[in-house]
Amino acid sequence: MWKAFAYFLFTCLAVVSRAFAGVGEDSLNRYDMLDPEDKLCASFIYQQGTVVLNNGVVLSVPEGYRFLDAVQGRTLVERLWGNPQNPGFLGLLLPQPGSRPDSILFGIEISMDETGYLSQQEALQLNYTALMQKMQQHLQQENNWRNKKGLSTVTDMYWALPPAYHETDNTQHLVRILQLGKNVSFLNYEMRILTRTGALSLTAVANTSQLNTLQTLMPAMVGNIHMPVGQRYLDFNPHTDQIAAWTERVLRMGELLDARHFFEWLLNTWLFVAVCLVMVLFIYLMQYFHRRRELPKQFFHVDERLN
Missing domain, CATH: 3.40.1000.10 (Mog1/PsbP, alpha/beta/alpha sandwich)
Structure with a gap:
């Protein structure tokens, strides 16, 4: 790619400098003698x-x-x-x-x-x-x-x-x-x-x-x-x-499985706080439902000797 880049650029510069150099020469004839690509550059x-x-x-x-x-x-x-x-x-x-x-x-x-x-x-x-x-x-x-x-x-x-x-x-x-x-x-x-x-x-x-x-x-x-x-x-x-789509969030999607990159990303964003709040809420809900499932206490005592 860059070989072609350099070659054609220097060709263009040389053609332009030659096209306007030389007093008394027939510039039209010189232009007609150029290759099609050189003519295009000269134009x-x-x-x-x-x-x-x-x-x-x-x-x-x-x-x-x-x-x-x-x-x-x-x-x-x-x-x-x-x-x-x-x-x-x-x-x-x-x-x-x-x-x-x-x-x-x-x-x-x-x-x-x-x-x-x-x-x-x-x-x-x-x-x-x-x-x-x-x-x-x-x-x-x-x-x-x-x-x-x-x-x-x-x-x-x-x-x-x-x-x-x-x-x-x-x-x-x-x-x-x-x-x-x-x-x-x-x-x-x-x-x-x-x-x-x-x-x-x-x-x-x-x-x-x-x-x-x-x-x-x-x-x-x-x-x-x-x-x-x-x-x-x-x-x-x-x-x-x-918002740009090629940001760090996009570039790191393939790296989230790596623990080091995951925790670096987690600690440097608001998601860390959100995860902590979710964990606290989860523990609270588990304790709440656990208490609801406990058996009710007995309000009277049965004397087995009466049987």
Whole structure:
């Protein structure tokens, strides 16, 4: 997957730079000589400055980058790079040609994940080991799809850094290493900005050597995102809005049979108090019915000598 990602991106950047280079050359003839995929890349129209995404979020394109909207971005990511469809795809940030010669950052995909509201308490208590297991299961399904398409597959995925949640800006940082074969690996840095209905996801794909760069770049990207009123994290309405279904309660369902996980979950929730109250009520009811079943006392004495 990421080999194709890198190959087509560098092809696009090279084509765009060549298409406008060279004074006095016949640009139309040069365009006609391109392959169909290169022609498609050369036809893309990039944006800079302030961009309004399809869901109303305002993006300030960082210096040294350019933005490809949802329609063109889907063509690049799905048709040329061979990725599966992402229903929440909103656009793609790509480095300007020649602006970062020493950096190997392929791009930052922007998408909306409408999975429901995730509270701060649940975000802080998420079991990221279980989350990675879920991701690996999904990866196996995606690899099956890639095999049918004749595309390269990801052989392994694991955390590059411990996942973190930042309470100050309500962001989750999920940094993964994706392994292709034995010698090729890529960095997948996903920053999820929590919203009223889910999360705005910014996923950067880069060489593993760019980990330190992304640790600085991605948190700073929060300042380039302007969430409209009504979609912000603080706009959540518990009476009308949907709660996220992929929370710790869901992720731990398969672990409840394990005694250690069960008691950790029990002691950290209100269920512990409820269980205690039920036990007290049960004991009281048992004693009550036991007293009701006792034989009544005799109110007169029968003298057996009279018989």
